[in-house]
Amino acid sequence: MTGQQDISEATGPDALPGQPHPIEACTWHGGSGPWPEVSTAQLRRLLAAGSTLVLDARSPLEWAISHLPGARNVGPKPGVPMGEYVGDVREIARLTQGNPSVPLLIYCNGPHCRKTYRLAAELRDAGFTDVRCYHLGAPVWRALGGLMVVEKEGAAYILRNDRTACWVDASRAGCAFPFPNLPGVVRLPQGSVSDAKNDGRLPMEDHNTRVVVFGSTVSEARTVAQELGSHAFHNVTYFNGTARLLAQTLQAADPGNGLHRMQGRCGHPAGHTSSLRVKGKGEA
Template structure:
């Protein structure tokens, strides 16, 4: 069993103190910096369906079809980096007890990739520490109408919201959050793990609201990185 090697000064610098690691690990702070400066590709090693349902904002996914051999996954990563096996990669999955990241990292190292690291804390800790999470269009389509517990927030203006929004969505204009925009919203305060999905006019607007909610106790928050028109094509808007 592994333990968290927690910095005395900052939990964001924690990693898993795993013995006999085949590839080194990075911390949450490292991933934040890497995403900001683009010094590595952050790669989600989970199945495509899991990635679509929620992934670290800015992460990539090239998972082959379920059941494909490891060689096919390695080949997909090689295509992603255009054959450059020195490309810096950071692999993550579903956390401490998930094997996907370890396995893909080991296969890549065996195939000659020379700069592979793991964020083994994975998306559970990323969420818990307020890291931004994106949900793909196919992920929203899959859960819409199936998971009745999801709360949808529309980050557009009140005027845009009134012209049509997703059925059941609540309007929380991203620009109004700083002036108490949450006060009149029916937040699921009896369960802070309730899935919250945010969308806006565009990626920037959705991300702005997601970042604000990320500073609250709610941990299961994701935003759609596309434009509202993409959603309105597959899920018919409802006038307010």
């Protein structure tokens, strides 16, 4: 078309066998900047090795709603307004037991979120000597299939504030623990995502729908969350605990058991919804 670049062939190189895709080797500043920057591929290796303290530079609630596996979080620096939020370096010093040479990796909400920059500067001024940044942040991590974790406080927040959320029961044999009667809960054990895309269990017309996966074990939830991510659902988290703990958390968040008033958007035709509920007073 006149005046427009033809991008039909501009797809970039494919990954070599056994190697990450070239996009996973990208960084925001090309690796240069005030602090060393890591790529997504490097971040994956750091998480797998477990030798680096990964810090989520966002607020505690945002961390609880979704964070990288293994990432830690601290409270805000006192006296700083929310628009200039930065974590409290004194809390990080406690995490590292006062050792300024502990390897640290920081991330936040991506290139246009300045929380990583601000925390890195605070850490430098406090004498920390091994600070690296993942400036692409949580959005790019998600987009490239990275897993995210939700904690108890985050699950309670989602229950109260996101009526469109899809809650996925990933347990292999059906969850045997009491669970609130929450519309939007679907049974999705490992290996069933492809079928669920066609039978109405998954929100195929809105892949940005928040999906929270839980199971009898964290491993079950993580496996199905990974499977969902590989099918282009990019707003997926898995619960950092058992289904029993999630049930207790949601019941405490809604003590009046008014969950039946909520209208979930996630499809769940007959035979696919979870029948789990909290036992009433006096029930065995």
